[in-house]
Amino acid sequence: MKLDLRELIADPGGKKSFAFTLSPADLDFDGVLEYLTPITVEGAVENHAGLLELRAGIRADMLCQCARCLKEFQKPLEQDVHVYPAQELEDQDSVDYYLIEDGCVDLEEIMRDALIFSFEPRILCGDDCKGLCPKCGKNLNEGPCGCVEDLDPRLLALGQLLEKE
Ligand SMILES: [Zn+2]
Ligand SMILES: [Zn+2]
Structure with missing residues (x-):
C-alpha cells in the first residue's frame, strides 16, 4: 500500500493516519506456524516542522512452535515501528530513513522490513524452556x-x- 505524502510534506504540523492489514505471504518466519488473526497495521505520519516521522503498530496472534521443546503455543505479535520518511537519503544504510518516491512511501515494505529486522531468530515457549x-x-x-x-x-x-x- 502506497501512502501519498505530498499534501503532508506541504503542511508543517500536519498528520496523516493509516490503517490496513498486511499479507502474511512474505512473513514466513522460523517458528511461526500460522497467523491466527489478520495482521493489522495502524499508524500515522506527522510533519514536525519539515521532518516527517512515521509511527505504527503491527498486531496479530500467531501460532508458534518452540525451537527447543517443539511445543505449539500462541503468542501475540506486537511490533512497534518508528521510521523517518525522507526526500533525500544522506546515509543510504540507515534503517530508520525511508526514501519518498514520487511523493509516496510503500507502507508494506516498511512494515515487512521492521518485522524482518527485529524478529527473534529462535522463538521459545519461555526463556526457561x-x-x-x-x-x-x-x-x-x-x-x-x-x-x-x-x-x-x-x-x-x-x-x-x-x-x-
Ligand atoms: Zn530422557
Ligand atoms: Zn519450549
Whole structure:
C-alpha cells in the first residue's frame, strides 16, 4: 500500500493516519506456524516542522512452535515501528530513513522490513524452556525423564586424579 505524502510534506504540523492489514505471504518466519488473526497495521505520519516521522503498530496472534521443546503455543505479535520518511537519503544504510518516491512511501515494505529486522531468530515457549531430553525425547518442562546423564569421560578422569592426591 502506497501512502501519498505530498499534501503532508506541504503542511508543517500536519498528520496523516493509516490503517490496513498486511499479507502474511512474505512473513514466513522460523517458528511461526500460522497467523491466527489478520495482521493489522495502524499508524500515522506527522510533519514536525519539515521532518516527517512515521509511527505504527503491527498486531496479530500467531501460532508458534518452540525451537527447543517443539511445543505449539500462541503468542501475540506486537511490533512497534518508528521510521523517518525522507526526500533525500544522506546515509543510504540507515534503517530508520525511508526514501519518498514520487511523493509516496510503500507502507508494506516498511512494515515487512521492521518485522524482518527485529524478529527473534529462535522463538521459545519461555526463556526457561528446558527443551527435550536428547536421549529419550521427553519434554523436560513436564518433569524429569529418568535418563541417567552420562558423565563426561574427561570429568571422570579428573575425578580419579583428584581422588589419588
Ligand atoms: Zn519450549
Ligand atoms: Zn530422557
